[in-house]
Amino acid sequence: MDFGIRNNENGTFCIKCNCKVEVTMNFCPNCANPLNIDAFKLFQEKLKLNNFKLLKYIAENTKDEKTLKLIQKLTKKNI
Numbered sequence: 001m002d003f004g005i006r007n008n009e010n011g012t013f014c015i016k017c018n019c020k021v022e023v024t025m026n027f028c029p030n031c032a033n034p035l036n037i038d039a040f041k042l043f044q045e046k047l048k049l050n051n052f053k054l055l056k057y058i059a060e061n062t063k064d065e066k067t068l069k070l071i072q073k074l075t076k077k078n079i
């Protein structure tokens with residue numbers, strides 16, 4: 001995934017959507033792309049958390065033993 005900004009004589013721009021952004025911004029107001037390394041790390045963490053929540057939801061609602069075992073393996077039985 002690409003993240004960050006690029007600068008030219010007209011200002012600072014999101015590299016993903018070319019929307020004009022402020023240097024102080026962490027995320028692009030137009031496409032929500034992370035604009036610096038800290039925001040990118042935060043974004044990655046959030047993504048992991050969302051995946052975990054999804055797996056947890058499936059594990060709680062599946063009646064399929066194989067699926068449940070696979071999820072438990074994937075999440076190291078943290079569910």
Ligand SMILES: [Zn+2]
Nearest residue numbers: 014017028031
């Ligand atoms: Zn953008």
